[in-house]
Amino acid sequence: MAARDRMIESNLRLVVKIAKRYMNRGLPFLDLIEEGNMGLIKAVERFKLSKECRFSTYATWWIRQSIERALVNQSRTIRLPVHVSDDINKFIKISRELVHKFNREPSVAEIAEAMGVDPSYIRRLMVLVKKTYSIEHPMGENSDYSLIDTIEDTSSVDPSGLIEDLDKFAHVTEWLESLGDNEREILTLRFGLEDREPQTLDTIGRRFGVTRERIRQIEAKSLEKLRKIMEEKELSGPSDAELGLRS
Structure with a gap:
């Protein structure tokens, strides 16, 4: 336990460094640090000395994953003047x-x-x-x-709380590639990914020749797939390729 605590304490600065990259995205800085610390703890618990990488490299993946997940699932309630x-x-x-x-x-x-x-x-x-x-x-x-x-002419709309900052995250391309062609295209159009203008349900429906309700159903199904991918990724941890290791 003492060794575990020392590893955590010696890498707290790494958490702060990474958390700074995610400032101004909807979570207070201290909350980002707290989420990053949770990722650091997971890294300490799962790291194996047999891995051909430094602990800081391994921990960075978990810290980023924890912060990004918190941003995706953050509360959408804000106080207004x-x-x-x-x-x-x-x-x-x-x-x-x-x-x-x-x-x-x-x-x-x-x-x-x-x-x-x-x-x-x-x-x-x-x-x-x-x-x-x-x-x-x-x-x-x-x-x-x-x-x-x-709001077709403004920034992307996120009815599920999953996509809002997804296009800023490191793994978005990989996650989207796991979807079917139509699912990927609909999410890309719906949320203005890849520097496109976000589109309404009606507009996308006309493009695909289906009703707006059908587009909404495909959107919901695709978002649920992405959510499961995120959860599975968190359980499995980073691959050797993501850590920069040779197979």
Whole structure:
């Protein structure tokens, strides 16, 4: 036990160093360190002297994995200033009105004009909306549109809490390659991965010749697959290739 504790204590600076790379992604710095420490503990428990790599190399993988997993599963509840909360409520109200008026999802420019603000401010509100409101809920009793459909021109939407920062993570390419062609393409379009513009369910549905509900089902199934891949990866640990070892 004493040797284990010494290994942990001697690598705490490594955790801090790695945690700094993930600042400003939605978790406080101290929380990042705490998650990194959990990864460090796993590394200490699973490391074998027979491995042809330094412990720091092995621990780095586990620390990053733990932090990235925390970012993916982080709480989406945030506190907003009163005036911003008021603007969000106004944005939602006007968005509903424009959907009913045009019988389609309004553009950023149309919402901005109706609110009398700059389009860039609307985009910032949209980012906050996706973090604080149920964006899958219909805008009206007889409406086919939801808030999620009004934000095609902004950053990616993450109804499950899995994808939001996924394209920044080191293993995203590997994870996506494990999906079927249609599943991978739908997630890429839906969340604006690979520097693409995020698309709505309706837009993707038209592209594939299916309903928006079918796209939603494929999206949910694909996200669940990614979640299982993440969990399996955490259980198995890093491969020799990921540690830079020759087979």
